[in-house]
Amino acid sequence: MTLASPSARWRHSELLLPTPAGLYCPPADIHIDPVRPVARALITHGHSDHARAGHGAVLATRETLAIMALRYGEGFAATQQVAEPGEIIRIGEVAFRFAPAGHVLGSAQIVVESRGLRIVASGDYKRERDPTCACFEVVPCDIFISEATFGLPVFRHPPADGEIAKLLESVRLFPERTHIVGAYSLGKAQRVMALIREAGYERPIYIHGAVEKLTEFYQAEGIPLGEIRKVADFDRKALGGEIVICPPSATQDLWARRFPDPVTAFASGWMRIRARARQKGVELPLVISDHAGWDDLLATIRDVQAGEIWVTHGEAEALVHWCGTAGLRAKPLHLVGYGDEGEADPKEEVADAAI
Numbered sequence: 001m002t003l004a005s006p007s008a009r010w011r012h013s014e015l016l017l018p019t020p021a022g023l024y025c026p027p028a029d030i031h032i033d034p035v036r037p038v039a040r041a042l043i044t045h046g047h048s049d050h051a052r053a054g055h056g057a058v059l060a061t062r063e064t065l066a067i068m069a070l071r072y073g074e075g076f077a078a079t080q081q082v083a084e085p086g087e088i089i090r091i092g093e094v095a096f097r098f099a100p101a102g103h104v105l106g107s108a109q110i111v112v113e114s115r116g117l118r119i120v121a122s123g124d125y126k127r128e129r130d131p132t133c134a135c136f137e138v139v140p141c142d143i144f145i146s147e148a149t150f151g152l153p154v155f156r157h158p159p160a161d162g163e164i165a166k167l168l169e170s171v172r173l174f175p176e177r178t179h180i181v182g183a184y185s186l187g188k189a190q191r192v193m194a195l196i197r198e199a200g201y202e203r204p205i206y207i208h209g210a211v212e213k214l215t216e217f218y219q220a221e222g223i224p225l226g227e228i229r230k231v232a233d234f235d236r237k238a239l240g241g242e243i244v245i246c247p248p249s250a251t252q253d254l255w256a257r258r259f260p261d262p263v264t265a266f267a268s269g270w271m272r273i274r275a276r277a278r279q280k281g282v283e284l285p286l287v288i289s290d291h292a293g294w295d296d297l298l299a300t301i302r303d304v305q306a307g308e309i310w311v312t313h314g315e316a317e318a319l320v321h322w323c324g325t326a327g328l329r330a331k332p333l334h335l336v337g338y339g340d341e342g343e344a345d346p347k348e349e350v351a352d353a354a355i
Ligand SMILES: [Zn+2]
Pocket: 045, 047, 103, 124, 341, 342
């Protein structure tokens, strides 16, 4: 069999390769999560570093397309196509399938298959149970593409329900103070609300204006979040003892000072690093991550049984090194433009991990 033959197995880089615009599949002429405007794009999920406006044709899950329309307006792309759950979409001689990634509502891994070679571009993912989205599907493959936001052994995320218990215990101990929880507006905010409900908390939960649209979307999608109230409809001084969910930046704004003696919490994988919490003035750090921590990155690499691992961004070196010790081929792709939303953060905070 030679490469000239139409049925010859692809060399990896012929099926998928990193380019400045993002991962590119030449035989289908399509990019995955492109960071620049392109003719055709597959989008893994709605976070703004992956889902950008201005592409020609966009193919994504129904939820991701709806989230993009909410954020950018209906005209965010020239054309849109829904990838149905389990559907195999053929473009040229490449078959694509969207498999759940467990990251946020609608999030998907993209399975790229042609001539017997299967590559899985996982986007952002986590393995921990999340009541707001479908759980990660293990798709065995030849090459697994992973991010490594929390790709260092220090990042071991505890179970999220224990972190929520800490929040509710604080609410019980300080019934006169407002608990302000910083959480990213797509996914984390709604997951925190759903977990609070699972823990049996029945009072209304108050939300910042920046969280409203996506929270309403999650509710419309049938995710039970209980009674949600808009902070804007109330006098903040009267919200002592209540839980308020807002974007992380708002916890440090003047906006937050108007609540009675606020307790500032932040739900993020970065809260594993105490210095980071201190630096951000977070009184109640909640280690709740929508990205796989170190143990789950390794477990996933084992589960998918790929012989080769590509690492897109984050702590690529540590993960690539571990793959080498495990006898796997691995390489960093050094993709730029990812990590602006969700849990991403600059290098210096990882350096704090040693403290
Ligand atoms: Zn994300």
